[in-house]
Amino acid sequence: MLNTQLKSDIDQQIGDDHVLTNIATPLRADAFELDDDAKIEIIQKHFKEIMHTLGLDMTDESLQGTPKRVAKMYVKELFSGLKPENMPAMTLFENEYKYSEMLVERDITFYSNCEHHFVPIVGKVHVAYISSGKVIGLSKLHRIVNFYARRPQVQERLTIQIGNALKEALGTENVAVVVDADHFCVSSRGIADQSSSTVTSYFEGVFKNAAKKEEFLQLVKLKD
Numbered sequence: 001m002l003n004t005q006l007k008s009d010i011d012q013q014i015g016d017d018h019v020l021t022n023i024a025t026p027l028r029a030d031a032f033e034l035d036d037d038a039k040i041e042i043i044q045k046h047f048k049e050i051m052h053t054l055g056l057d058m059t060d061e062s063l064q065g066t067p068k069r070v071a072k073m074y075v076k077e078l079f080s081g082l083k084p085e086n087m088p089a090m091t092l093f094e095n096e097y098k099y100s101e102m103l104v105e106r107d108i109t110f111y112s113n114c115e116h117h118f119v120p121i122v123g124k125v126h127v128a129y130i131s132s133g134k135v136i137g138l139s140k141l142h143r144i145v146n147f148y149a150r151r152p153q154v155q156e157r158l159t160i161q162i163g164n165a166l167k168e169a170l171g172t173e174n175v176a177v178v179v180d181a182d183h184f185c186v187s188s189r190g191i192a193d194q195s196s197s198t199v200t201s202y203f204e205g206v207f208k209n210a211a212k213k214e215e216f217l218q219l220v221k222l223k224d
């Protein structure tokens with residue numbers, strides 16, 4: 001039930017100013033008309049063409065399997081989070097202990113891909129929430145992060161999608177997210193800076209309050 005709601009609503013949320021903020025990944029209406037096998041078949045064909053165009057000998061034994069491998073990896077792994085049915089099921093529990101402080105799950109490792117260059121974004125996500133009566137299985141926090149990471153992404157959208165999904169799943173406004181990531185489009189090409197990282201944040205509910213924000217940042221040790 002909750003999951004159905006998540007699937008249908010999660011990409012469109014009412015923002016702070018009650019303006020509809022569209023943070024949906026831009027997908028066409030017919031995005032899921034083809035099944036995974038059909039997508040793999042088509043991507044494989046096109047990827048083989050790309051490799052051929054680069055001048056690679058596609059009869060070479062080591063290269064032959066690459067188009068299929070890449071196609072499968074795109075559909076089943078790297079971009080599996082495009083498919084709403086891959087949204088993780090949420091396990092919620094009663095907050096039996098009446099724990100009322102923030103819960104922080106820090107250093108959640110994620111692997112995503114930049115939608116501008118299709119090269120990796122690798123980083124850590126730190127999330128926090130304050131229970132409104134329900135608590136969530138800790139692994140589900142990781143699964144939500146990974147679901148949205150498994151899409152072609154920009155970091156700003158990834159951050160908001162994770163935050164909105166947590167708010168929806170937990171039925172609370174009190175959610176914070178910080179994403180700290182290395183973009184290979186910045187480090188391995190282009191400007192080729194290997195030492196910078198990109199930090200984005202999402203603070204809703206009580207986390208807009210300076211003291212709560214500070215407490216969260218202290219707990220994830222982003223400060224000092």
Ligand SMILES: Nc1nc2c(ncn2[C@@H]2O[C@H](COP(=O)(O)OP(=O)(O)OP(=O)(O)O)[C@@H](O)[C@H]2O)c(=O)[nH]1
Nearest residue numbers: 114115116117153154155156183185186189190191
């Ligand atoms: N805001 C934002 N920008 C990103 C993200 N990932 C990559 N970019 C940037 O998107 C831009 C892509 O736009 P272009 O300037 O057209 O691309 P480009 O010519 O390859 O740019 P260079 O990287 O400067 O060579 C680059 O500046 C990237 O650094 C992200 O998650 N968020």
Ligand SMILES: [Zn+2]
Nearest residue numbers: 114116117185
């Ligand atoms: Zn990029």
